[in-house]
Amino acid sequence: MALASVLSGECADFSLDFRQPFGHNCGPGQSGAECDAAPGDSVSFSVKNPMLAGDDDGVERKIEFLHGTTTLAFKFEHGVIVAVDSRATAGSYIASQTVKKVIEINPYLLGTMAGGAADCSFWERLLARQCRIYELRNKERISVAAASKLLANMVYQYKGMGLSMGTMVCGWDKRGPASCTGCCLKMGSLSTCQLIDEVEGAAVGLHHTPLRRQDSAWLYYVDSEGNRVCGDLFAVGSGSMYAYGVMDSGLRQDLTVDEACELGRRAIYQATFRDAYSGGQVNLYHVHSGGWTRISQEDVLMLHQKYRDQA
Amino acid sequence: MRQGVVYINTNFSSVSGFDAERDSMRTCLLSPLPSLPFVSSQPVPLPFPMAHGTTTLAFVFQGGVLAAADTRSSCSGLVACPASQKILPIHSHLVGTTSGTSADCALWKRILSRELRLYQLRNGRRLSTSGAAKLLSHMLHPFKGTELCVAATLCGWDDHTSLSGPSLFYVCSDGSRLQGTLFSVGSGSPYAYSILDQGVQWGLTVAEATSIAREAVYRATHRDAYSGNCVDVYHVTSQGWTRRTREDLKEEYYREKESRRQTHEAEKKML
Numbered sequence: 227m228a229l230a231s232v233l234s235g236e237c238a239d240f241s242l243d244f245r246q247p248f249g250h251n252c253g254p255g256q257s258g259a260e261c262d263a264a265p266g267d268s269v270s271f272s273v274k275n276p277m278l279a280g281d282d283d284g285v286e287r288k289i290e291f292l293h294g295t296t297t298l299a300f301k302f303e304h305g306v307i308v309a310v311d312s313r314a315t316a317g318s319y320i321a322s323q324t325v326k327k328v329i330e331i332n333p334y335l336l337g338t339m340a341g342g343a344a345d346c347s348f349w350e351r352l353l354a355r356q357c358r359i360y361e362l363r364n365k366e367r368i369s370v371a372a373a374s375k376l377l378a379n380m381v382y383q384y385k386g387m388g389l390s391m392g393t394m395v396c397g398w399d400k401r402g403p404a405s406c407t408g409c410c411l412k413m414g415s416l417s418t419c420q421l422i423d424e425v426e427g428a429a430v431g432l433h434h435t436p437l438r439r440q441d442s443a444w445l446y447y448v449d450s451e452g453n454r455v456c457g458d459l460f461a462v463g464s465g466s467m468y469a470y471g472v473m474d475s476g477l478r479q480d481l482t483v484d485e486a487c488e489l490g491r492r493a494i495y496q497a498t499f500r501d502a503y504s505g506g507q508v509n510l511y512h513v514h515s516g517g518w519t520r521i522s523q524e525d526v527l528m529l530h531q532k533y534r535d536q537a
Numbered sequence: 538m539r540q541g542v543v544y545i546n547t548n549f550s551s552v553s554g555f556d557a558e559r560d561s562m563r564t565c566l567l568s569p570l571p572s573l574p575f576v577s578s579q580p581v582p583l584p585f586p587m588a589h590g591t592t593t594l595a596f597v598f599q600g601g602v603l604a605a606a607d608t609r610s611s612c613s614g615l616v617a618c619p620a621s622q623k624i625l626p627i628h629s630h631l632v633g634t635t636s637g638t639s640a641d642c643a644l645w646k647r648i649l650s651r652e653l654r655l656y657q658l659r660n661g662r663r664l665s666t667s668g669a670a671k672l673l674s675h676m677l678h679p680f681k682g683t684e685l686c687v688a689a690t691l692c693g694w695d696d697h698t699s700l701s702g703p704s705l706f707y708v709c710s711d712g713s714r715l716q717g718t719l720f721s722v723g724s725g726s727p728y729a730y731s732i733l734d735q736g737v738q739w740g741l742t743v744a745e746a747t748s749i750a751r752e753a754v755y756r757a758t759h760r761d762a763y764s765g766n767c768v769d770v771y772h773v774t775s776q777g778w779t780r781r782t783r784e785d786l787k788e789e790y791y792r793e794k795e796s797r798r799q800t801h802e803a804e805k806k807m808l
Contacts, residue, residue: 468728
């Protein structure tokens with residue numbers, strides 16, 4: 227098992243007898259823990275999934291909002307802005323107002339945290355380890371696509387076992403979309419152009435320019451269901467809907483770095499204003515060609531004063 | 538032959554001898570409404586799950602009350618009607634936004650209009666928004682615990698009362714009745730709230746307020762699957778309510794896309 231090999235120690239054997247502990251057997255009308263034992267069958271437990279049983283009226287919500295937090299990230303011309311809140315809740319108790327929800331995987335990769343705090347921080351630290359191993363083996367940085375895929379594959383092995391994680395992997399790498407300056411388009415085939423590139427020289431008198439790899443910022447959303455999606459804009463958590471409204475309305479490609487930071491900050495602030503499970507401080511990061519930079523950490527209540535005075 | 542009677546509690550009837558008159562109230566309020574059991578029996582399950590999918594919003598500002606809503610009626614995954622009316626005028630100075638089960642909202646709005654008209658005829662003046670909200674809330678109370686689902690905001694302008702001016706109340710079938718300056722109801726409401734919280738203040742002009750309301754509904758329809766199609770905007774002032782032409786948000790989407798494309802092109806040219 228993956229976990230055992232990583233920890234290289236003995237761990238409990240979560241064998242396949244532990245059938246469908248969450249999700250499928252749950253629904254309104256299911257009591258706490260039921261034990262179904264049929265003759266000749268191994269015992270299976272159906273436990274009420276604490277994530278699904280959100281409401282007392284027993285209605286099973288189809289849309290599950292990831293847990294109390296607001297994290298967002300968006301791409302713009304000068305890189306990626308990552309903004310998160312810093313509140314951790316246990317039910318209605320605010321456990322902490324100063325949680326770090328952005329995990330610095332390495333100097334050019336960031337991961338955000340939403341869902342179970344333990345799951346997120348463990349798996350992202352594991353990811354950091356894997357990224358470092360890749361770097362040492364291959365003598366080059368890992369691409370964001372590969373890093374996010376590593377994470378997605380790692381958690382996919384635990385699908386259905388109750389991991390709760392909704393994270394965004396953001397970084398900058400040289401593995402951008404290969405763009406040919408146009409000659410292969412004239413010839414009608416990308417592969418022909420590549421062939422010429424490897425051969426290192428114009429063969430048969432054909433005009434060519436080598437494929438240029440662009441530097442680019444990348445943003446991937448990875449969650450514990452196994453989803454891995456590349457995109458320009460994501461918000462994760464219970465406050466994500468509030469953040470989407472602000473981001474959609476303010477996002478343009480030609481934002482300056484300061485405007486983009488302000489947009490991210492405002493989006494988190496609006497989410498903390500309406501969502502009870504988000505709050506604390508707004509932590510802001512900017513990912514650019516030189517890696518990531520921590521821009522600011524501002525208390526949401528201070529922002530409230532600031533925006534009220536501005537208005 | 539009387540099928541049965543729906544007992545509607547009116548709280549503003551003549552104070553003296555209210556109890557004695559209750560029976561006569563009961564008889565005169567009898568109407569061709571379906572009879573309902575007083576004892577709540579097993580609730581009949583809905584034939585299909587109704588999604589309370591909508592985005593409606595309303596806020597108070599110096600120019601009166603502005604109410605906006607999308608126009609999509611959905612039944613689970615089906616868009617049952619892309620052009621429904623979610624803001625229903627109740628009388629000349631009161632509109633109500635609706636959310637929840639469309640049928641319930643439409644019916645109760647009509648009942649409310651009727652009761653308010655009766656009040657006006659009996660007492661020679663319009664009932665305040667606060668009173669209308671209280672009336673609606675008390676009318677819905679006997680149905681608490683049943684499948685009835687109405688979440689409405691009543692937006693009105695009050696005259697001739699001690700608190701005259703714009704007024705906004707949120708009334709819900711689970712019993713809430715709240716006064717406020719800004720409400721948004723429905724599945725798309727979080728998206729709308731963040732836009733409204735940023736921009737709504739008392740001192741807005743009518744044009745600015747309309748623009749914020751439209752933007753909020755547009756952003757909500759962009760992200761929420763159960764909201765969409767067009768946007769209706771109603772404005773209530775001391776002269777009564779006025780309605781803006783219904784606007785298709787698909788056009789707004791293309792306009793925005795086009796303007797973004799143009800700025801992108803202009804930028805590329807500059808570089």
